Amino acid sequence: MTAVGAAGVRPRPRRGLLGTLASTDHKALGAGLFTTAFAFFLAAGVLALLMRFELARPRLQLMTLHGYDELFTLHGSTMFYLFATPIALASGVYLVPLQIGAARLRWARLALAGWWMVIAGGLIMWMGFLTAQGAADVGWYSYWPLSDMPSSPGIGTDYWIVGVLLAASAAILIAACVLATIVTLRAPGMTMLRLPVFTWTMVVTCLMVLTAFPALVVAMGLLLAQRQLGGVFSGAAGAFDYQHLFWFFGHPVVYVVFFPFVGAIAEAIAIFSGRRWFGYRPFVLSLLLFAALSMSVWGHHMFTTSAVENRYFSLTSTALLVPAGIEYFDALATMWRGRIRFATPLLFALGFLVLFVIGGTTGIFVGSPPLDYHVTDSYFIVAHFHYTLFGGSVMGLFAAVYLWWPKVTGTLLSERLGRWHFWLTMVGMNVTFFPLFFLGWEGMPRRVADYPKASGWETLNALSSAGSAVLLLSLLVFVLNVVRSLRRRVPAGPDPWGGQTLEWATSSPPPPENFPKPLPPVRSFAPLQDLREAAS
Amino acid sequence: MRRPGVAILAWAALLGALAVVLWAVFEEVDYLSVLMPAFAVAGTALIALAGWRAARRAGERAFAPQAVPETSWPAALAALALALVLLGLEVGTFLCLIGAGLFAFAVGGLAREWRAERRTR
DSSP states (O other): OEEESSSOOOOOOOOHHHHHHTBOOHHHHHHHHHHHHHHHHHHHHHHHHHHHHHHTSSSOSSSOHHHHHHHHHHHHHIIIIIIIHHHHHHHHHHHHHHHTTOSSOTTHHHHHHHHHHHHHHHHHHHHGGGSTTOBOOSTTTTOTTTTSTTTOOSHHHHHHHHHHHHHHHHHHHHHHHHHHHHHHOOOTTOOGGGSOHHHHHHHHHHHHHHHHHHHHHHHHHHHHHHHHTOOSSOHHHHHHHHHHHHHHHHTHHHHHTTHHHHHHHHHHHHHHHTSOOSOHHHHHHHHHHHHHHHTTOGGGGGGGGTOSOHHHHHHHHHHTHHHHHHHHHHHHHHHTTOOOOOOHHHHHHHHHHHHHHHHHHHHHHHTSHHHHHHHTTBHHHHHHHHHHIIIIIIHHHHHHHHHHHHHHHSBOOOHHHHHHHHHHHHHHHHHHHHHHHHHHHTTOBSSOSOOOGGGSOHHHHHHHHHHHHHHHHHHHHHHHHHHHHHHHOOBOOSOSSOOOSGGGGSOSSOOTTSOSSOOOOOOSSOHHHHHHHHHO | OOSHHHHHHHHHHHHHHHHHHHHHHOSOOOHHHHHHHHHHHHHHHHHHHHHHHHHHHHGGGGGSOEEEOSBOHHHHHHHHHHHHHHHHHHHOHHHHHHHHHHHHHHHHHHHHHHHHHHHHO
16 A cells, blocks of 8 residues: 555555556556457457458368358457457556546556456457357347347357456446546646547547447347347347447447547657647547547448438438548648658558548448448448558557557667558558458458359459458567567657657656656646747 | 536537437437437436536545555456356356355455555545
């Protein structure tokens, strides 16, 4: 038990692995949750590679049809529930207290419990592979009645539901901690309209988790009850009810795993352009609008069911262009006439902007019901959401990693390897996912392990599979960069980039109390930039 | 917008406005399309209220030195116990009971931590 606060001091603890696993220090917690989520990303990536290698040629080569169902279910589920959501929240757990000048995370024990629930949920979900009938085979959304006992009798599906319940509950707990920290522990002078851009993206992310994820918890609870006891869902109305509950969570989650990385690329663009973020207030308003709209578009996943008001959901889906456009404009205006340094974080940020344009515009395309009817459940949809999730979230994640790695570890990553990583990711990403637009347009359905040789889809599938091998190579370069950085330990110093927000005012890595010295005055959302401008 | 409660309430208002468009303008609205946005708006308004009160109470206290444990094994144990209870629904009652026992043990540990924290204030 030690005192932590603005005046609190304590020696840097030597925790060891066991101490880290139960630490309430937000930095250990954030790093632990981040590492856990990244491990799940690698595991889900292996499943993706297996699927791509299976699809490289017609006929079954590596697995059975049922085995393929298990792979795409666990791939999607792991990516959403165990990687993307936890890693987005982990970024907030680590960075938000530092950005707002706080010494700790509010309700850190809850966040610690959340981390363990993610670990337990992931292990239980993957335990399905060890059961006689295999892991869950119902897709990451497990539509009822396909997920009911007669269609999916294996216990692997029950394990999957328990895993999702735990991971979703964990997200709610962690989001509550991050939001409570922002509300109650801001440094003197830091009003809501002086929060750093990344912290603002965490505000809307947490609000969305707190309002959308309960729908998933309810859906999974009801599905478990249906499978064990029956009588919860029935007929077509039951199927639609399940889909409503699921997609009320299922669309916002895309933004939950997107907004924090919008914040990360915004910080990277501002720092490496040598200018503060352009249009802060319109950006904040656009974030609130973006989040509200994204909570109001869930029905576009149900266009073809005829059970939703298509005109409304098409309107709200198209309206997403407005806040997205404001954010793009802000990014370009920040760079305009800036002193741009093309360091690795900025490269990934620019990659994010380019790839998300493709993901976003094809989203508007499928937000139109007549066009959606043509491509629904095809590889076009797979290409669209991989451009938003891989091109958006994962590129943003790597921008964040390269930007804040020196702060977290106190060491620098290699710029040369970083550039290799970036270009291999860009090439791999586009070669893997762009051909899928054409495959989908030509009618190749998603979630199939095989396709007829006469379909003419072999070349594009082989190209996509080759791209996935390039993506694997890019990840290996990243891992090499991380290992090299940790072994060589080239000191980064407290502020290697010329940062603008409070986390760059403390040492790297930050001490347990975060800010042993008095904080600089907070008069805007970029207090260190204020000091720099006042000095020049 | 400078205060957290107002910012959160602004978001609730945006959500509410979009829900009202769905309910008022379009005719074929099923009950979940009414209930879920209503839940989200009400939930956000509650968060705004809680945030407004918490921010007011936090005030100066937020930056006073505060006793916090460096580690909390009971918190980690509580999470694992909960996972065992849920897994027990599938595997068998014995696992539910083990999980419940561990959960009670973890709650006891958390209570000890809270008491120790209060003593140091």
